Amino acid sequence: MTAGHFRETVDLARCTRLLNHGPVTIITSQHEGRTNVMAASWAMPLDFSPPKVVVVIDNNTLTRRLIEASGVFGLQVPGVAFARETLAVGTSNGLELDKFAAFRLQTFRAQQIDVPMLSGCTAWMECKVIPDDSQRYDLILAEVVAAYADRRVYSDNRWHFDDAPGLRTCHYVAGGTFFSTGEPFEVQATRPTVPESSTPQP
Amino acid sequence: MTAGHFRETVDLARCTRLLNHGPVTIITSQHEGRTNVMAASWAMPLDFSPPKVVVVIDNNTLTRRLIEASGVFGLQVPGVAFARETLAVGTSNGLELDKFAAFRLQTFRAQQIDVPMLSGCTAWMECKVIPDDSQRYDLILAEVVAAYADRRVYSDNRWHFDDAPGLRTCHYVAGGTFFSTGEPFEVQATRPTVPESSTPQP
Numbered sequence: 566m567t568a569g570h571f572r573e574t575v576d577l578a579r580c581t582r583l584l585n586h587g588p589v590t591i592i593t594s595q596h597e598g599r600t601n602v603m604a605a606s607w608a609m610p611l612d613f614s615p616p617k618v619v620v621v622i623d624n625n626t627l628t629r630r631l632i633e634a635s636g637v638f639g640l641q642v643p644g645v646a647f648a649r650e651t652l653a654v655g656t657s658n659g660l661e662l663d664k665f666a667a668f669r670l671q672t673f674r675a676q677q678i679d680v681p682m683l684s685g686c687t688a689w690m691e692c693k694v695i696p697d698d699s700q701r702y703d704l705i706l707a708e709v710v711a712a713y714a715d716r717r718v719y720s721d722n723r724w725h726f727d728d729a730p731g732l733r734t735c736h737y738v739a740g741g742t743f744f745s746t747g748e749p750f751e752v753q754a755t756r757p758t759v760p761e762s763s764t765p766q767p
Numbered sequence: 768m769t770a771g772h773f774r775e776t777v778d779l780a781r782c783t784r785l786l787n788h789g790p791v792t793i794i795t796s797q798h799e800g801r802t803n804v805m806a807a808s809w810a811m812p813l814d815f816s817p818p819k820v821v822v823v824i825d826n827n828t829l830t831r832r833l834i835e836a837s838g839v840f841g842l843q844v845p846g847v848a849f850a851r852e853t854l855a856v857g858t859s860n861g862l863e864l865d866k867f868a869a870f871r872l873q874t875f876r877a878q879q880i881d882v883p884m885l886s887g888c889t890a891w892m893e894c895k896v897i898p899d900d901s902q903r904y905d906l907i908l909a910e911v912v913a914a915y916a917d918r919r920v921y922s923d924n925r926w927h928f929d930d931a932p933g934l935r936t937c938h939y940v941a942g943g944t945f946f947s948t949g950e951p952f953e954v955q956a957t958r959p960t961v962p963e964s965s966t967p968q969p
Contacts, residue, residue: 582940582941585808585938585939585940585941586789586808586938586939586940586946587788587789587790587791587808587811587938588789589789606787606788606789606811606812607811607812607813608811609789609808609809609810609811609823610808610809610823611809611823611904611905611906612823612904612905617904619821619823619904619906621811621812621813621814621821645952648952648954649954649955649956649957650957652954652955652956652957653956653957653958653959655956656956657956657959662959664959666960667959667960668957668959668960669960695904697904702813702814702819702821702897702899702908703813703814704813704821704906706904724940724946733949735949735952736787736788736789736938736948737787737788738784738787738788738926738951739784739787740953741953741954741955741956742951742952742953743951743952743953743954744788744926744948744949744950744951744952745949745950745952746938746946746948746949747935747937747946747947747948747949747950748946748947748949749940749944749945749946750847750850750937750944750945750946750947751942751943751944751945752850752851752854752943752945753851753854753943754851754854754855754857754858754859754943755851755852755854755855755870756855757855757859757864757866757869757870758868758869758870758871
């Protein structure tokens with residue numbers, strides 16, 4: 566239950582914001598006592614209300630098998646301090662290795678689903694699969710049924726990574742290389758130059 | 768054809784790398800002379816070979832209508848210097864406004880599809896829709912048929928943003944706030960602690 570006291574509920578109506586900037590994720594799964602954990606760069610929001618996500622999980626993986634059997638999975642957003650573990654679970658095979666034990670990963674109990682959630686991450690979403698034909702393209706669609714984040718870097722529906730650098734989210738490139746999430750900046754939209762024919766939406 | 772001399776072909780076998788780190792994207796579309804351009808944070812790779820992407824495009828949009836009619840779209844990755852335009856095309860409605868004219872956007876001709884591609888971005892992918900039932904979830908699946916990037920920040924299948932800061936990709940949060948793509952870092956995967964029962968994959 567490491568750092569459990571830093572986890573704070575995120576409003577489901579805004580929870581896609583945890584994933585909107587495209588960070589790398591880690592997926593946990595469990596069915597009939599068998600568990601697994603893998604990294605996934607290919608995960609994104611799909612809808613706001615109810616909040617949905619879509620992830621790409623290869624049909625040949627243990628994770629896929631466990632998720633299809635249980636109908637649930639944990640989706641977590643690791644920080645830069647967790648990048649080595651992210652790479653480790655992303656480059657090893659759950660059919661050959663108990664990754665939780667091998668990489669000494671700590672877990673805690675999910676709120677709404679029966680899947681171990683990974684301690685030491687920055688944000689977490691508990692997901693229930695939406696049955697869909699898209700499986701043939703390795704997609705899994707899911708509804709988010711619980712979400713929480715480490716309040717040291719996420720509160721009031723806003724990221725503030727400067728307050729805990731190790732929890733800064735990251736983005737996977739290839740070959741063990743990541744980008745950390747960079748500095749925030751705010752812009753005003755360019756104004757249209759032909760206002761007489763336009764009604765831009767807010 | 769602004770900056771056309773900076774655009775360099777990206778090997779299709781590696782082109783998902785342009786999108787792997789989860790940057791915000793801009794989608795261009797065209798059918799029977801009508802064109803549109805919108806921002807999309809919800810875009811990601813789906814497969815390596817042939818390269819595929821999946822994007823979320825609301826069923827009520829002009830972009831969706833044009834893409835469904837033409838079967839093709841342009842997917843571009845803007846840099847931070849293009850964030851104002853990205854927000855502008857993401858918060859205005861193509862049914863009410865010719866966004867290309869209103870925001871003075873420059874385009875150039877695509878190589879493989881009949882869609883205007885947006886000048887001033889960092890990377891580009893030309894996409895052909897894969898017919899699929901997932902449309903009911905606002906998803907569009909597509910194969911990438913051409914890809915190129917600004918060689919000032921992407922060459923030899925590698926990002927190097929420091930060489931042209933305005934072309935650094937970015938990640939959308941909400942309400943006009945973006946993150947720039949941060950610094951790259953490389954890690955070695957954690958070694959498993961139970962090697963006797965494991966064969967980690969490379």
